[in-house]
Amino acid sequence: MDLFSSSNAALSSSPLSEILRPKNLDEIIGQDKTLGPKSKLGQMLRKGYLPSLIIWGPPGTGKTTFALALSQHFNAHFENINAVDAGAKVLREVGEKGRDRRLQFQQKTVLFVDEIHRFNKAQQDVLLPFVEKGDLVLVGATTENPSYELNRALLSRCRVVVFERLSEEDLSKIVLRAETHYKKPLERILTKDAINNLLEYSDGDARRLINSLEILYNFTKDQEDGERLDVNDMRELLQQNPLGYDKSSEMHYDLISAFIKSVRGSDPDAAVYYLARMIDGGEDPIFIARRLIILASEDIGNADPRAISVAVSGLQAVEAIGLPEGAITLSQVTTYLACCPKSNASYMALNNARALVEKTRTQPVPLHLRSAKTALAKDLGYGRDYRYPHNYPTGWVEQNYLPEELETGPLYEPTNRGFEKNIRDYLNWMKGQKPEK
Known part of the structure; x- marks a missing residue:
């Protein structure tokens, strides 16, 4: 048997990505600023120091290739897992084998974790002791900002490396x-x-x-x-998309981010531009319509109470007619919301209320607001002394609605923009009323 011809045959049948894959650090293309001989990390690696790394960059920039070249450079054992598929049991087994390899053979184990931003806290906690003791050299790859996705304990033991899109x-x-x-x-x-x-x-x-x-x-x-x-x-x-749009790529997140920020920033021209790029690039119109509903409440709210109705109607229309005509509906909703007065007061009110609940936990509901559906409840005073606002000339009466021991300022503070100005004026009017007996 001719071993050389067998080896060449195997190579020729391999995918081009494997054939062209760099075999060492010097063959890696496009990351000279980060990995080149003049870079700090490049010098560290070439001097024999191998820290745990988090590689943050767009798809196709060489994150997996770098991890492989790294393990070959250090003659390390290479383990490759995906964060979506690896449970705590698998991670623990990999860590224990890495520990045995280090103690018995003095060999490093490079653990490459693709999509590491998908790791939950439990998975990260399993990895942490193995990384701390040097049983595993973690090389995590992510397209998301690692400071948002990874806990501080794990992140503090890794060096974050930014990979750039290839020129x-x-x-x-x-x-x-x-x-x-x-x-x-x-x-x-x-x-x-x-x-x-x-x-x-x-x-x-x-x-x-x-x-x-x-x-x-x-x-x-x-x-x-x-x-x-x-x-x-x-x-x-x-089967090329002329716009090079990939719904799983960084561009997907960048465009929807720019789209939402343009609507929030009241720029209908920029908003409809990004809308066109997404629609013509193959984005799911339902995804866009749902994001507009969220924006209508979060960024417009009571400054224009019609915004939420327009956005919901837009989703229903897109579901009913689909593309291409549904794009016209999305354009109408987008331009309407972009031109609305803006307020995040409702969104902030919810955040303020949640913070108050977290701080004060479960405070008892005042007796006069409790349900008095049973005789026992009535005997206990539930519902007693409740004032029914419609029994008063103005449709309003001063009454305490929050738990008695709860001290707080306003949670909802309406702006002076759009319809919300009317709400603000009404709240100010109530504050100026004399208590009715």
Whole structure:
């Protein structure tokens, strides 16, 4: 049996992503600022110091590749798990095996955790002692801000590394490696415009580029010289979204964030621009409609009480008619909400009330407000001395509604904007009334 030919055959049948995957730190593309020989972390790693790391960056920037190269550089055992699938039992087993490896063979164990932001507190607590004792070198990958998602104890034992989206120059280096592997320049199978479009479509995502290159080279391997794919051919072959929109990517979160902030900031032009990008990029219109309902209460509230009705009607309309016509409804709702007066007073009132409940816990409901449905309840004084507001000329009577021992200022403080000004005036009027006997 020819071991060398067997090895080459296995390599040739591997996905292009595995064939092009960097084998060491120096082969990693696009993160020189963070990992290069002149960077502080790069120098630490090359001097033999391996800390636990949290890698924060967009998809396709080389987080998994870096973890693999790291383990090879330090001759460490490599464990790869996904935060969604790994329970406490699995994590404990990995940690115990890492401890045995360290004590028996003096070998490090690199534990790569993809989507580490999905770890709950219990999972993080299981990992912590193994990381503290050096049984595991944790390398976590996340597209979310780790300071929001990981607890302080674990985060304090890790160095946060920021990976950046790859530049067009970086992507061109990947193309060059693919050309070397296939022994054919990309310009022999794609027009110049198609190549430029491919780099633009990849949007700094090495994984997307490599997967596209693999499809393109395999599709055109029997193609005659001079026969090249143009932009439309390539888009059809790759089933390419012209806007490069991926609902699971960072762009999804960035666009919905910009959209909501534009509506909140009363800029209808910016809001409808981001709406168009999401709709034409393939975003779920129901997701957008639901976010608008949340915004109507959180950011407009009683400044325009009609906003919530408009938003709910928008969701119902989109559910009834779908796309493409549903996009018109979303545009109407978006522009209406963007042009409404804004108030977060209702949202803040809820936060204030929750903070008060957390601080004071369970205070007894005043007797006069309790339900007196039974004879025993009446005998105990439930409902006694309750004043029914409609029995008074103004429809209002001074009465204590909060628990007696509860001391607090206003929880709901309406603004002077929109309809909420009327509410504020009414509350001020009540405060100025003389108590009725």
